[in-house]
Structures are given as structure tokens and as C-alpha cells.
Amino acid sequence: MTLSTLPVPDPASPGTPAYDPAAIEGKWQSRWRSDGTNTPDLRGADRPFYQLMMFPYPSAEGLHVGNLYAFTGNDIHGRFQRLLGRTVFEPMGFDAFGIHSENYALKQGIHPNELIPRNIENFRRQLRRAGLMLDWSRELSTTDPAFYKWTQWVFLKLLERGLAYKKKAAVNWCPLDKTVLANEQVIDGRCERCGTTVEQRQLEQWFFRITDYAPRLLGNLEWIDWSDSTKTAQRNWIGESDGAEVVFAVPASSAESRIRVFTTRPDTIFGATYLVLAPEHPLVDALTPADHRAEVTAYRERASKQDVVSRKVVTDREKTGVFTGAYAENPATGEPIPIWIADYVLMEYGTGAIMAVPGHDERDWEFAAKFGLPIVRVVAGQAESTEEPLAAPYTGDGSLVGSGRFDGMPVDEAKRAVTAWLADRGAATPVVNYRLHDWCISRQRYWGPPIPVIYCDACGVQPVPERDLPVLLPDIADFRPDDSGVSPLARHAEWYRVPCPACGRDGRRETDVSDTFLDSAWYFLRYTSTDLDDQPFDPELTRKWLPVDSYIGGNEHAVLHLLYTRFVTMVLHDMGYLPFEEPFTRFRAHGHIVRDGAKMSKTKGNVVNPDVYMEQWGADAFRMYLMFLGPFEEGGDFRDSGISGVRRFLDRLWKSALECDGEGEPSPAVMRKLHQTIKKVGDDTPRLSFNTAIAAMMEYMNVLRSGERTPNRAEVAPLVPLVAPYAPHVAEELWERLGGEGSVFDAGWPAYDAALAAEERFELVVQVNGKVRGRIAVPRDVTQEDALAAALADQTIARLVTGPPKKVIFVPGRLLNIVV
């Protein structure tokens, strides 16, 4: 491996003990533990700061560099806040339930009850090794009954609030994992985990009404301080669209047969030449006359066999559909228009029916062209001739044509006007639709918290009384799912047979478990209260410490975890359990580390094992290297060769601190650079611009040691707290060796002195006609006149500026541009 061929710096030099990360890192990790350095007094803290990181799934492979990258960024931010004087709470836990663990357990033939604690132990070791400022006294695991008791409580609260409901739904079924997948877990028609093509199944499932919260989830995005990329992803996911529901009467059929249609283009209604219903639409049976029944039924059967996903996903699919034989009346024109069914219309969105305007919608155009349906132009762009027939669907801006009294009206205005006109006649209502679906939380698996519900023939669905929580997940040996579509728990009558909590007669437990996203939707509320037995979270500590001050994590969770968490928080807020409705005051999405331009994966063989690197270079060097390889919010490319640079920096820091001169005066020039560095690192660190902060410290090191000078103590000492968030062990060690009291993290951030940082002279850039032609050293507050005179004294400039300048642009402190 390339690693072993790299030279390991040997900083040994006579008189100074070598920087030996292995020794000092172990020393400080145990010191932090024995001194409780990272265990804040939650009740006593006066300036609390909650630094949350996304708890990992404890895989058997151990901590991934991707995890460590994210955690290190969080840790630097947290440690920096602490140096600023905040009491920082940096907890850690394990997202240990779920299909991932279960599948691994099945493959290895080891029960997850055995496997998970083992993995967690390994994660703890690695996290400690990395020197994170974690409060291990408040660790949690989602698989701990003391935790999932309250996950079940959250479910009961949603049920109580009317936000949990059961319905039979077409779900994505993975035939290999033998489970239902959320739409979000289906990628290109395939299972996110195993890549198997997903099928459709009809199952009774529990859902949360997250769609009720769509407007609020969307609205709050206006003010929460989150990465724009994350907010955009949520906005797109929620998918608000503004339009109208239009009613089409079906004169020939019974009076009840009125078809409601959702459209974002009510302005084009005069061009609606047919209707299309989803094959599953409930009105299809009633509408279809006998002579079309056979054809319609055949089409519906074909559509229902298809899996949910491929129906939605496949691109460029040929449109299919059949005519029902029925006609509706276009409420604008009064014309009869045919009613078709086609699978390109989805029952889950809008009303499951559309008015087709082939002239101005690409899908409708394609369909009309294939089946020979009429195409009418009702919108024309500025310069377009309305005489010419459309050659392609026109979806651009313009004004209405062929639309009676609305002719000539611009599209935007017409949307409102047409809706209002139809509304007057009871044929339309303005409606906002969302593409967000309700959250299906049922999983037909073993390794999750049982959904706390009991079914009774007499009383129906009964919540498990709170006093009976947790509903313990039984320790069973045969946890393998089969293709019956029900949970392995359903094979254990001794577990699911319980008395009905209402009437006491025979009841039956729900045998599905809940989605792991429910665990992670509330875990951050538990950390302050892990020792609490009778409540999910302590109200006083929650008021004091929450919402979370800083949360940094991957954008792959932008639409699942982060949206679900916001939803659950809002519900608990509305029920009076939380004084806030948004869980995270500030969220930042970090980038991802790739290697050789590709995601790290076992199959590519480009996975970086953090243990190996920390062993060879030390945790401090590894942390710092991860942060140095690119902008934190964009990620970067991992390469072995770069790590030696940061290690060299730490070696030089070590040497400077141990060999510095305690007597004598510091150099004013070095002190100037020091204060510039304090400013730069202090500005860059909270912005997560870690790479440039590190670069600034390296620059300072170059000044500090230039010409092999012996640094002065006053020049070196303030550098130690600056480095501390990035390289905590070496900082602690040097702090101690320089005679500092206690932990460097309680020492405070060095004071920045703008006067000391100011340069008295600077290089003024001189341009002629915008091209750089020279640089002259001038006093910092030079006037334009003096600068111009000094510039013209320069030979090169004088040669180019022969006559009087046409114009002079002077940017104080920067440049002088002479236009001739």
C-alpha cells in the first residue's frame, strides 16, 4: 500500500523531545475522561451551546472516514465555541436499529442483540481515538428500551393528535430484503440498499400526516438559518404548486358523476380537449358504458400489476391509455370532450384526474398525437402567428387566444381571471397542492421498535397505555423475514397475544415495527435527559439547551431525516411539549470526501481506514488533514500525499513551543502577523472555512520561524489556543508545557488587537489602463495625490504615462489605476 512508502517525519533533534502523538494523545484522552473535561454541568451552565452531530449507524466495518470528517468539523466548531466561553454540550449516540443492521446480522448469522453492542464498542474506541469533545456520560442508543420507550411515546402522541392513521396502500416491496420501502428509499426503481427491482404490494400500513404540515414546513424555511442547498432540497421535495380544482360535469351519467381535476394552468381550459383519469380512479366504473367495459377493465388490470415505482420512474416511456366511452362537458366551452384513462396520471397526486391541454403540455401533446385527439392553441407568444397550427406544445409565456372573452389577456393574469370566472359558476376553486406524501412508518421487519398498538375485535385499534411502555422487542432467534409480507413478530403468538387494554378480552399486538427515521426524528431531545425514566426529556433542561445551536451533517439527509425531525418537533410543540417549533437553529450541510474523484466504496477498494492513518500520523494530524483538503461545505479529494504537510506543521509547532525564548522582546513584525492570524482564524472557524484557517496558521508558522530564528514565547503561546480546536491533544500538551493552568479549552480565545495587526506601509498596486504595471510601498493612509506622485516617480509607470491622465481611480489601501 502507498501508505507505507511515505516517509514518516522524524523530528528528533538534540535537546528537544520529539513530538510523539501516540504518547500525548493517549495521555490527554484519559485525562479528559478522568477530569470530566467534556462533561458539562447542564443545569448550571450559564451560556449553553448545543453542538449536535448526526449520530452514526454503528456498522460492523467501523467508523468511516466520511463519519469522521463530519464529526471533526462539528468538533472544531464546538471546541471553538467553548474557547469563546460557551458551555458546550457535544453528545453522541448510535442509530442502531434498522434494516442495515438486521441484514448484516442475517448474513453473519449473529443476532443483532449481540452484534450491535460489539459494533458500538468499536465505534466508541474510534471516536475516542479521534479526540472528539464528546460527553460520554450521556450516550444513547436507539435500541435501548429506555430510549425506544419514548420513541413509542412519540408514536402515541401522534396517534392521540390524529396524525397517525392506517391505510391500505400500494407500497414498494423489495423482494430480496422482504420489506416495504419508502418512496425515498427507492432509487431508479431499485432498492436503495440491495439494488433489487422493487415490486408493488398492497398492505395495511401506519402513516403520519406530514402533508398536513406542508405549508408550515415550507413557510418556516423562510427564516431558519440553514444551508441554502438544504432549504432548496426541502422546498423541491415539498413541491408546492399553485392552481385550481376544476369540476367537469358528465351529463350522460348519473348526477353524481362530476370529475374534479387539478391544474396549474386554469388559463388554458379552452384548450382542454379531453380528460384523463388514473386507472385506479374510483369513478371509472360508474362512467364506463358497457360497450367499453372489457377494454377498460383489461387496461386497469395491466396497470395494477405494474409496480408503483417503474410506473413512475421509467423515462421516455410510450404513453398508453384507453377511451372509457364517456364524455364530460368542458365548463368553459360547453363542448363534450372524451374521458380516457391512462397510467401517466397518478392517483396519489392532485385529484387523480387531469384536464388534458395538448397544445400547451408536453405529456398531453404526446398522448393526443398518439391517439389522434384534437389539439387546440389557446396561448400565443409575442411574435407568433395564431394562424399556423402548433408544431409542438407551446409552454412558454404569452397571451390567450381562442378563449372567448379572455382573448389577449396575459397568461399570469388569466390564471386568476379564469379561475374566478369558473368559480362564480361553481366550477372551480383555487387550490394549492403538494407533492409531499404522508410518511409511511410501518416496517414488516424485526429490528425496530414495535409500534405500540393493540387490535381488538370489539374495540378496534387501541393504543398501548403509556404506563405499559416500552413494548419490548422480544429476543427471538428466527428474525428472518419471509415473503408473507408480515413481520417475523407475527410468528410469535406468545408475544402478540395480549388482552385488549380497553375491554380486557383477547387482543393482538401490532406486529410491525417502526421506521428508523422515527428514532432519529426525536433523538436530539433525549441527550440532555438520558438518565430520565419517567419522561422523554426534562422540561427545564430542554428550555435551557434547545433548540440545537449548531447541527452539521450531510445533505443526503436533507429531505428525510431533516424534514421528519422538523415535523415531529412541530407536532410536539403544538401539543405543548416543546417551547419551540424548529429543532435546529442553525444547520450546515458539509461536503463529502471522495478518493480519486469517486465515492469511497468497498467494491472500488478505495476506502480509507481512519485507524491506520491515526496510528501512523496521529489523530491531530489526521483531523487537521481532513479539514485542510478542501472547503468543508464542498468536501474534497483524499490523497495520502497531503497529510505530511499538516504533520510538518505540527512538528514545527511543537519545536517552536519547546524551544521558544522566554526572555527578550517579541518581534513587532511577527506580532503583527500573529494578530492578523488571530483575526483570520477567529473569522474563518465559525464560518466552517477550516481549510483557510489552517492555511493562515501555516503562514504564521512560516513567519514565526523564517530564517531559522528562535521564536519568542509571546509569539508562540497564543498560537496554541488557535490550533486547539483543530489539534486538541497537542494543544493541551503544549499548553501544559508552557505552564498553562487546566485545560486549554477553558483558557479563552486570544484577544485580537487591531492596532497591533495594522501595517504602517503597504504595497500599492499601480495600474495603467487597468493593467498592473508596478507596485510601490506607501504609508497606509496615503492620499491619492501622494500615491500618484509616487507612482509617476517609478520609471516603468512614467514611461507609460506621458501626458496628463484622463482619469485616475484610487482605491485606498489597494490600488491606483491611471487611465491615459
Added chain:
RNA sequence: GCUCGGGUGGCGGAAUGGUAUACGCGGAGGUCUCAAAAACCUCUGGCCCCUGCGGCCGUGCGGGUUCGAGUCCCGCCCCGAGCACCA
């Protein structure tokens, strides 16, 4: 197709509309050494007359705005991520 990011030396990357390439890696030369490693010092975008403190060209491509554009505007190309028949 849509929505977000990105395209800057040999490489990772830096740059409130104001010195493009900070910092690091790599490379070249040197100091120290019997030698090597380490450490330290100097140089390191391309081209031209190496005669200078010289000139020209350079941030994916083509235009534009500006005294001045990597940065702003218009039109493209390429790469990455996410979404995807959402009416």
C-alpha cells in the same frame, strides 16, 4: 428533462468587482552529512528578447457591462449530486 453545486498551475485548493494561483503536495537546485534520511534555504503558470525594476498570453467556450471581471449579465459546453409522467 428539471433543480442545486462545480470547472482556476503537474495535483488538492486560495481570492469583499481591485496584485490570479495564498497555503499544502509534488518537482528543481542548494546548506548540513563520509553518505543517506530528516531538517532548513531558494526557485517553481506558459511564451518571447533572458537586456532590465521588460513585454505578451493566461481562471471550460463565445459575447457583454466596467477604469478594472475568476468574481456581475446573456448564450453555450463539460463534470458531480438530487429529483423525475406531480398535471
